[in-house]
Structures are given as C-alpha cells and as structure tokens.
Amino acid sequence: MRRRTLLAALPFLAGCTPSLGTFDSLTPRDAGVRRVARDMAYGEGARRKLDVYAPTDAAAALPVIVFIYGGSWATGDKDDYEFLGAALASRGFMIVVPDYRLVPEVRFPSFVEDCAAAVRWVSDHVAEYGGDGRRIVLVGHSAGGYNAVMLALAGDYLRSAGVADGSIRGAVGLAGPYDFLPFDVNATRNAFGQAPDPQLTQPVHFARADAPPLLLLWGVDDDTVGPRNLESLARVQRAAGGRVETKIYQNVDHIDILIALSRPFRGRAPVLDDVTAFARAVTD
Template sequence: MTRLLTAFASLICLGLAALGFSNASPLSLFDAIGPRDSGGRLAARDREFGKGPRHTLDVYVPVTAPEAAPVLVFFYGGSWDSGSKDDYAFVGQALAAQGFVTVLPDYRLYPQARFPDFLNDGAAAIAWVRDNIATYGGDPRRIVLAGHSAGAYNAVMLALDPRYLEGVGIDPKVIRAVAGLSGPYDFLPLDTDTTRKVFGQAADLAQTQPMNFAGPLSPPAFLATGDEDTTVKPRHTAALAARLRAANVPVQERVYRGLDHKDTVLALSVTFRSKAPELAEMSSFLMWQAAGRTQYTMTDPARAVKLQP
C-alpha cells in the first residue's frame, strides 16, 4: 500500500512539474485526480456574494449533517494575480472533514484589482457567510479564517485590521481565530515586481502590512511555514508570531521541516498529508478557538495564553 501511495504521489509530482507548478500556477490537475477526504462534501457551488464574475464562493460541509458548526473561510494564494477556488476542492473537503462548514471564495486579481480590492472582496464574502451560512449548518457567530501565501495575507489582514469587516457591518470579534500558511506579513520596502504592481499605488504603504495591525485585540493565530520556503521566507511567520505574543495574543507557531512554499498547502491533501501534521494541528487550534475556549480581554491577557491548546 505504501508503494502504491508513493507511486501515486510521484505521478502527481510529475503532473505538477509538467504544469510548471509554483505558488501562482493552477492546481487543476492535482485537484482533479488526487484522492479526497470522504468526510467532507460540496454543498453549494458558485454562490454569489457580489456582482462581479469573481464574486462567487463554494461551500463544503461535513458528510454528517452539521448543526451550528464552526465556519472556516479559506483564501487561496497566487501572488494576487492568479488562482481559482475551483482548484482547491481538496482543501474544502479536507477542512469539512475536520468538522468545519468551509467556504472557498474567489476574489478579484491583478490587473483588474489592486490593494485593497481583494480585501474588500474577502470582507464581502464574510458578510455573505453571516447572512447565509446557517442554511448549510454553520454558526455565523463562530467564524475562523485561513489562507495560504497571498491568501494567508488576505486572511490575516481581514482578521487584524478591523476596517474591512466594519465596512460591511460586521463586528470584527466574530472572527474567533485565523490561520496563515506561508504568508507574507511584513514586506516593506516593496522589492519585487509583484508587490510593487499590487501595492505600489497605496497612499500609505504602512497600511498594507499585517504586522502593523497586530495588537491586544487581535484574534488567536495559528501561523505555519516550511523551513525550505524560499518564496515567502519563514521570517514573516516568526516576526508576526513574535509581535502577537508580545501583545499577549494566543499563538501557535509551526515551522515544518523539509517543506517548501507549495508544500504547506499540498500537505492539507490526502496525498501529501504525511509530509507534516499541519491539517491536524491547524484544525485542532481553530476548533478549540471557535469553541470559545479562550475567553480573554485587554485586562486578562495571561488567561488567554494559559488556555492555548
């Protein structure tokens, strides 16, 4: 059985190599032929949360009909200029199998969009969740966010900077926790073509950086990276984790040995799950926080730290 799994994994790798897989490359081949978690299923496709062509989302639910289950909104990566929810069904089913009603939204990409358009799209998707997720067995009062790479940036910014959710009438405290996988959180000065074209027109570049919004009111965070990531270096994860800890925010930080940038999303799949215990650790942390196990206020930060899983 192990040999069969290894052979299948090799086939997947060849397919990804043929696609020139990188953070910004499509995952359609992998998503189409890879095995899926049997504990999750697609419940709704292409639900509209806005008027544009990239304002749709998919909903995945546990096979056992959920009732007031925690809701996880996952944002995919792709350097803010590529990507599609349709290539991440393996993530939707994996997270649904862990007990989350899982939402995968699309969002506008460069060159049609620049900062902060994709954050406004993410906030609009969360507003849709608030208004509609109970239909699918989700609890709109218990929302957690997660993302990979550029999607981790989106998730963390939406969790840390309250302006985007407040702009759509959502109390930011409804976000119980956030998970970032290989995310860029502190990238000034803008020193790559990607960041210059996506963020360069911002009037105040400091307002584009998640690091600058970490504080005592930030939600608990699961932050993970791979020690072989040369695309978004592990320093981003370490720096944000340290900033949040300094504000007495519960943090679980993981640096997985042998994983590179793409591995931290592939490790959520059945095929590559043996690479790291990422799915189990992230899901446990988010489920714990969604259950309200950390009750903390500005005047009681020590209790929040003690209650980390």
C-alpha cells in the same frame, strides 16, 4: 498510477504556485463530504462568488473555516481547491472558498475588501447550509494568508463590510507574507505599489492585543516567503499582548505546506491536524 501522476505534477506546481487545477483533478477526496453550494454570489461580478463544503452527516450548526487561496494576488480559482474543501470539511467544519478580484483588475485594498465581503456573506447565509456564522476561522495560503491575517488584525475591513464583532474566532496563515517592505518583487509592486501609505499594507502594522488568536505556519525550505514574515508578526503581536502560535516544519517548502492538506501527502507535515486542532480550540 494515480499517485505516480500526482508525483510527476509536483515539480510543475513547485515552480508556479498559482494553478493547482491538475493536482486537484487527480488527488483523491476525503469521504463523507459534499459541496452544498456552488458559485454563490457575495457581490457583483464573476470573481465575487464562493463555494461551500460540508460533512454529509452534520447534526448541529458547524463552525466555519473560510479558506482564501494564494497566487501572488494575481491568479487563483476556487475550483482548484475541492481537495482542500473536502479535507477540512472531513474534520467536522463547514468550509467556504471564495474567489476574489485579482491584479491587474484591482490593486490593494480591493482584494482584501472582497474577502471581507465574502465573510459578510458567511455571517448572513451560512446558517442556511448548517454553519454557525458566529464561529468563523479564517485560513489562507501565501497571498491568501496575507488576506486572512490582514482581515483578522486590521478590523476596519470586516467592520466596514458589516461583520459583527466577535464572529472571527481565529486566523491561520500558511506561509503568508506579513512584513514585506520594501516592495522589491513584481508581485508586491503590482499589488501594493500604488498604496499611498505602504505601512498600512503590512499586517505587522496592525498588531493588537484584542485581535483574534493567530496560528502562523511556515516551512524551512520555503524560498518564496522568508522567515522574517512569521518571526516579525509573532514578535509584534506578542509584544502587543495578543495571542499567537507558530509552527515551523522541516523539509517543507511553499507548495508542500498546502498540498500536505491532501490525502496523498499528509505525511509531509501535520498541517491538517494543526489547522483543525487550532480551529476547534478557538471555536469550542
């Protein structure tokens, strides 16, 4: 019955990326994981809080994955991602899931700056919960993938937040937009339309040889974020001498790539295996 209810919810989820609350409440959790901190403030205001998940039997300082959710920079809630925190933590990582300010309260670059501030909190405090703040991997889906990759490439955001160089060991984008000029849909116009220099909103603009390694994932059936984004960023990052891996999944759309991290739907694509194998390789 539980699985049928989950399947019935999928058409709704496919039509509106922002809310995964119903799915999160129904999907089974991975065992051996607990939320060790909830609603920890990394700045002022209700949207600048984060949760921390960890394996229950961790014996040493764990590498950390900071997961940044999507929602067109306008919606999203960390409380909808307990399934994801449990999934990633079950593979031997400490997981941090922050909220961040959204449109229309803020515009670019404020949501990126909030994510940088959350990473600074991780650097300063995650050791209190058993994590290693010098071994951080940024992971994000959709708009969150943009935020994660932007932090990895445009180093001034993390530097301004006080994050030590070398703390970010890698970044993973799940169906993220990285090369999307002109701003031709409401989501990008609302989030970036006021930027004085649109080029500086694009991750492709910041390709560099000394960036942390990137893993870019995308599904062939994704009609929300097109292949140009992965292809352009991979091309310019390789041309700059940077390290980038790409994986493209057949029969996977914009939502599938995210829910494939959950226990009932891991057969759709090896997203959990690919993300955690990359994170383990760059943090060992």
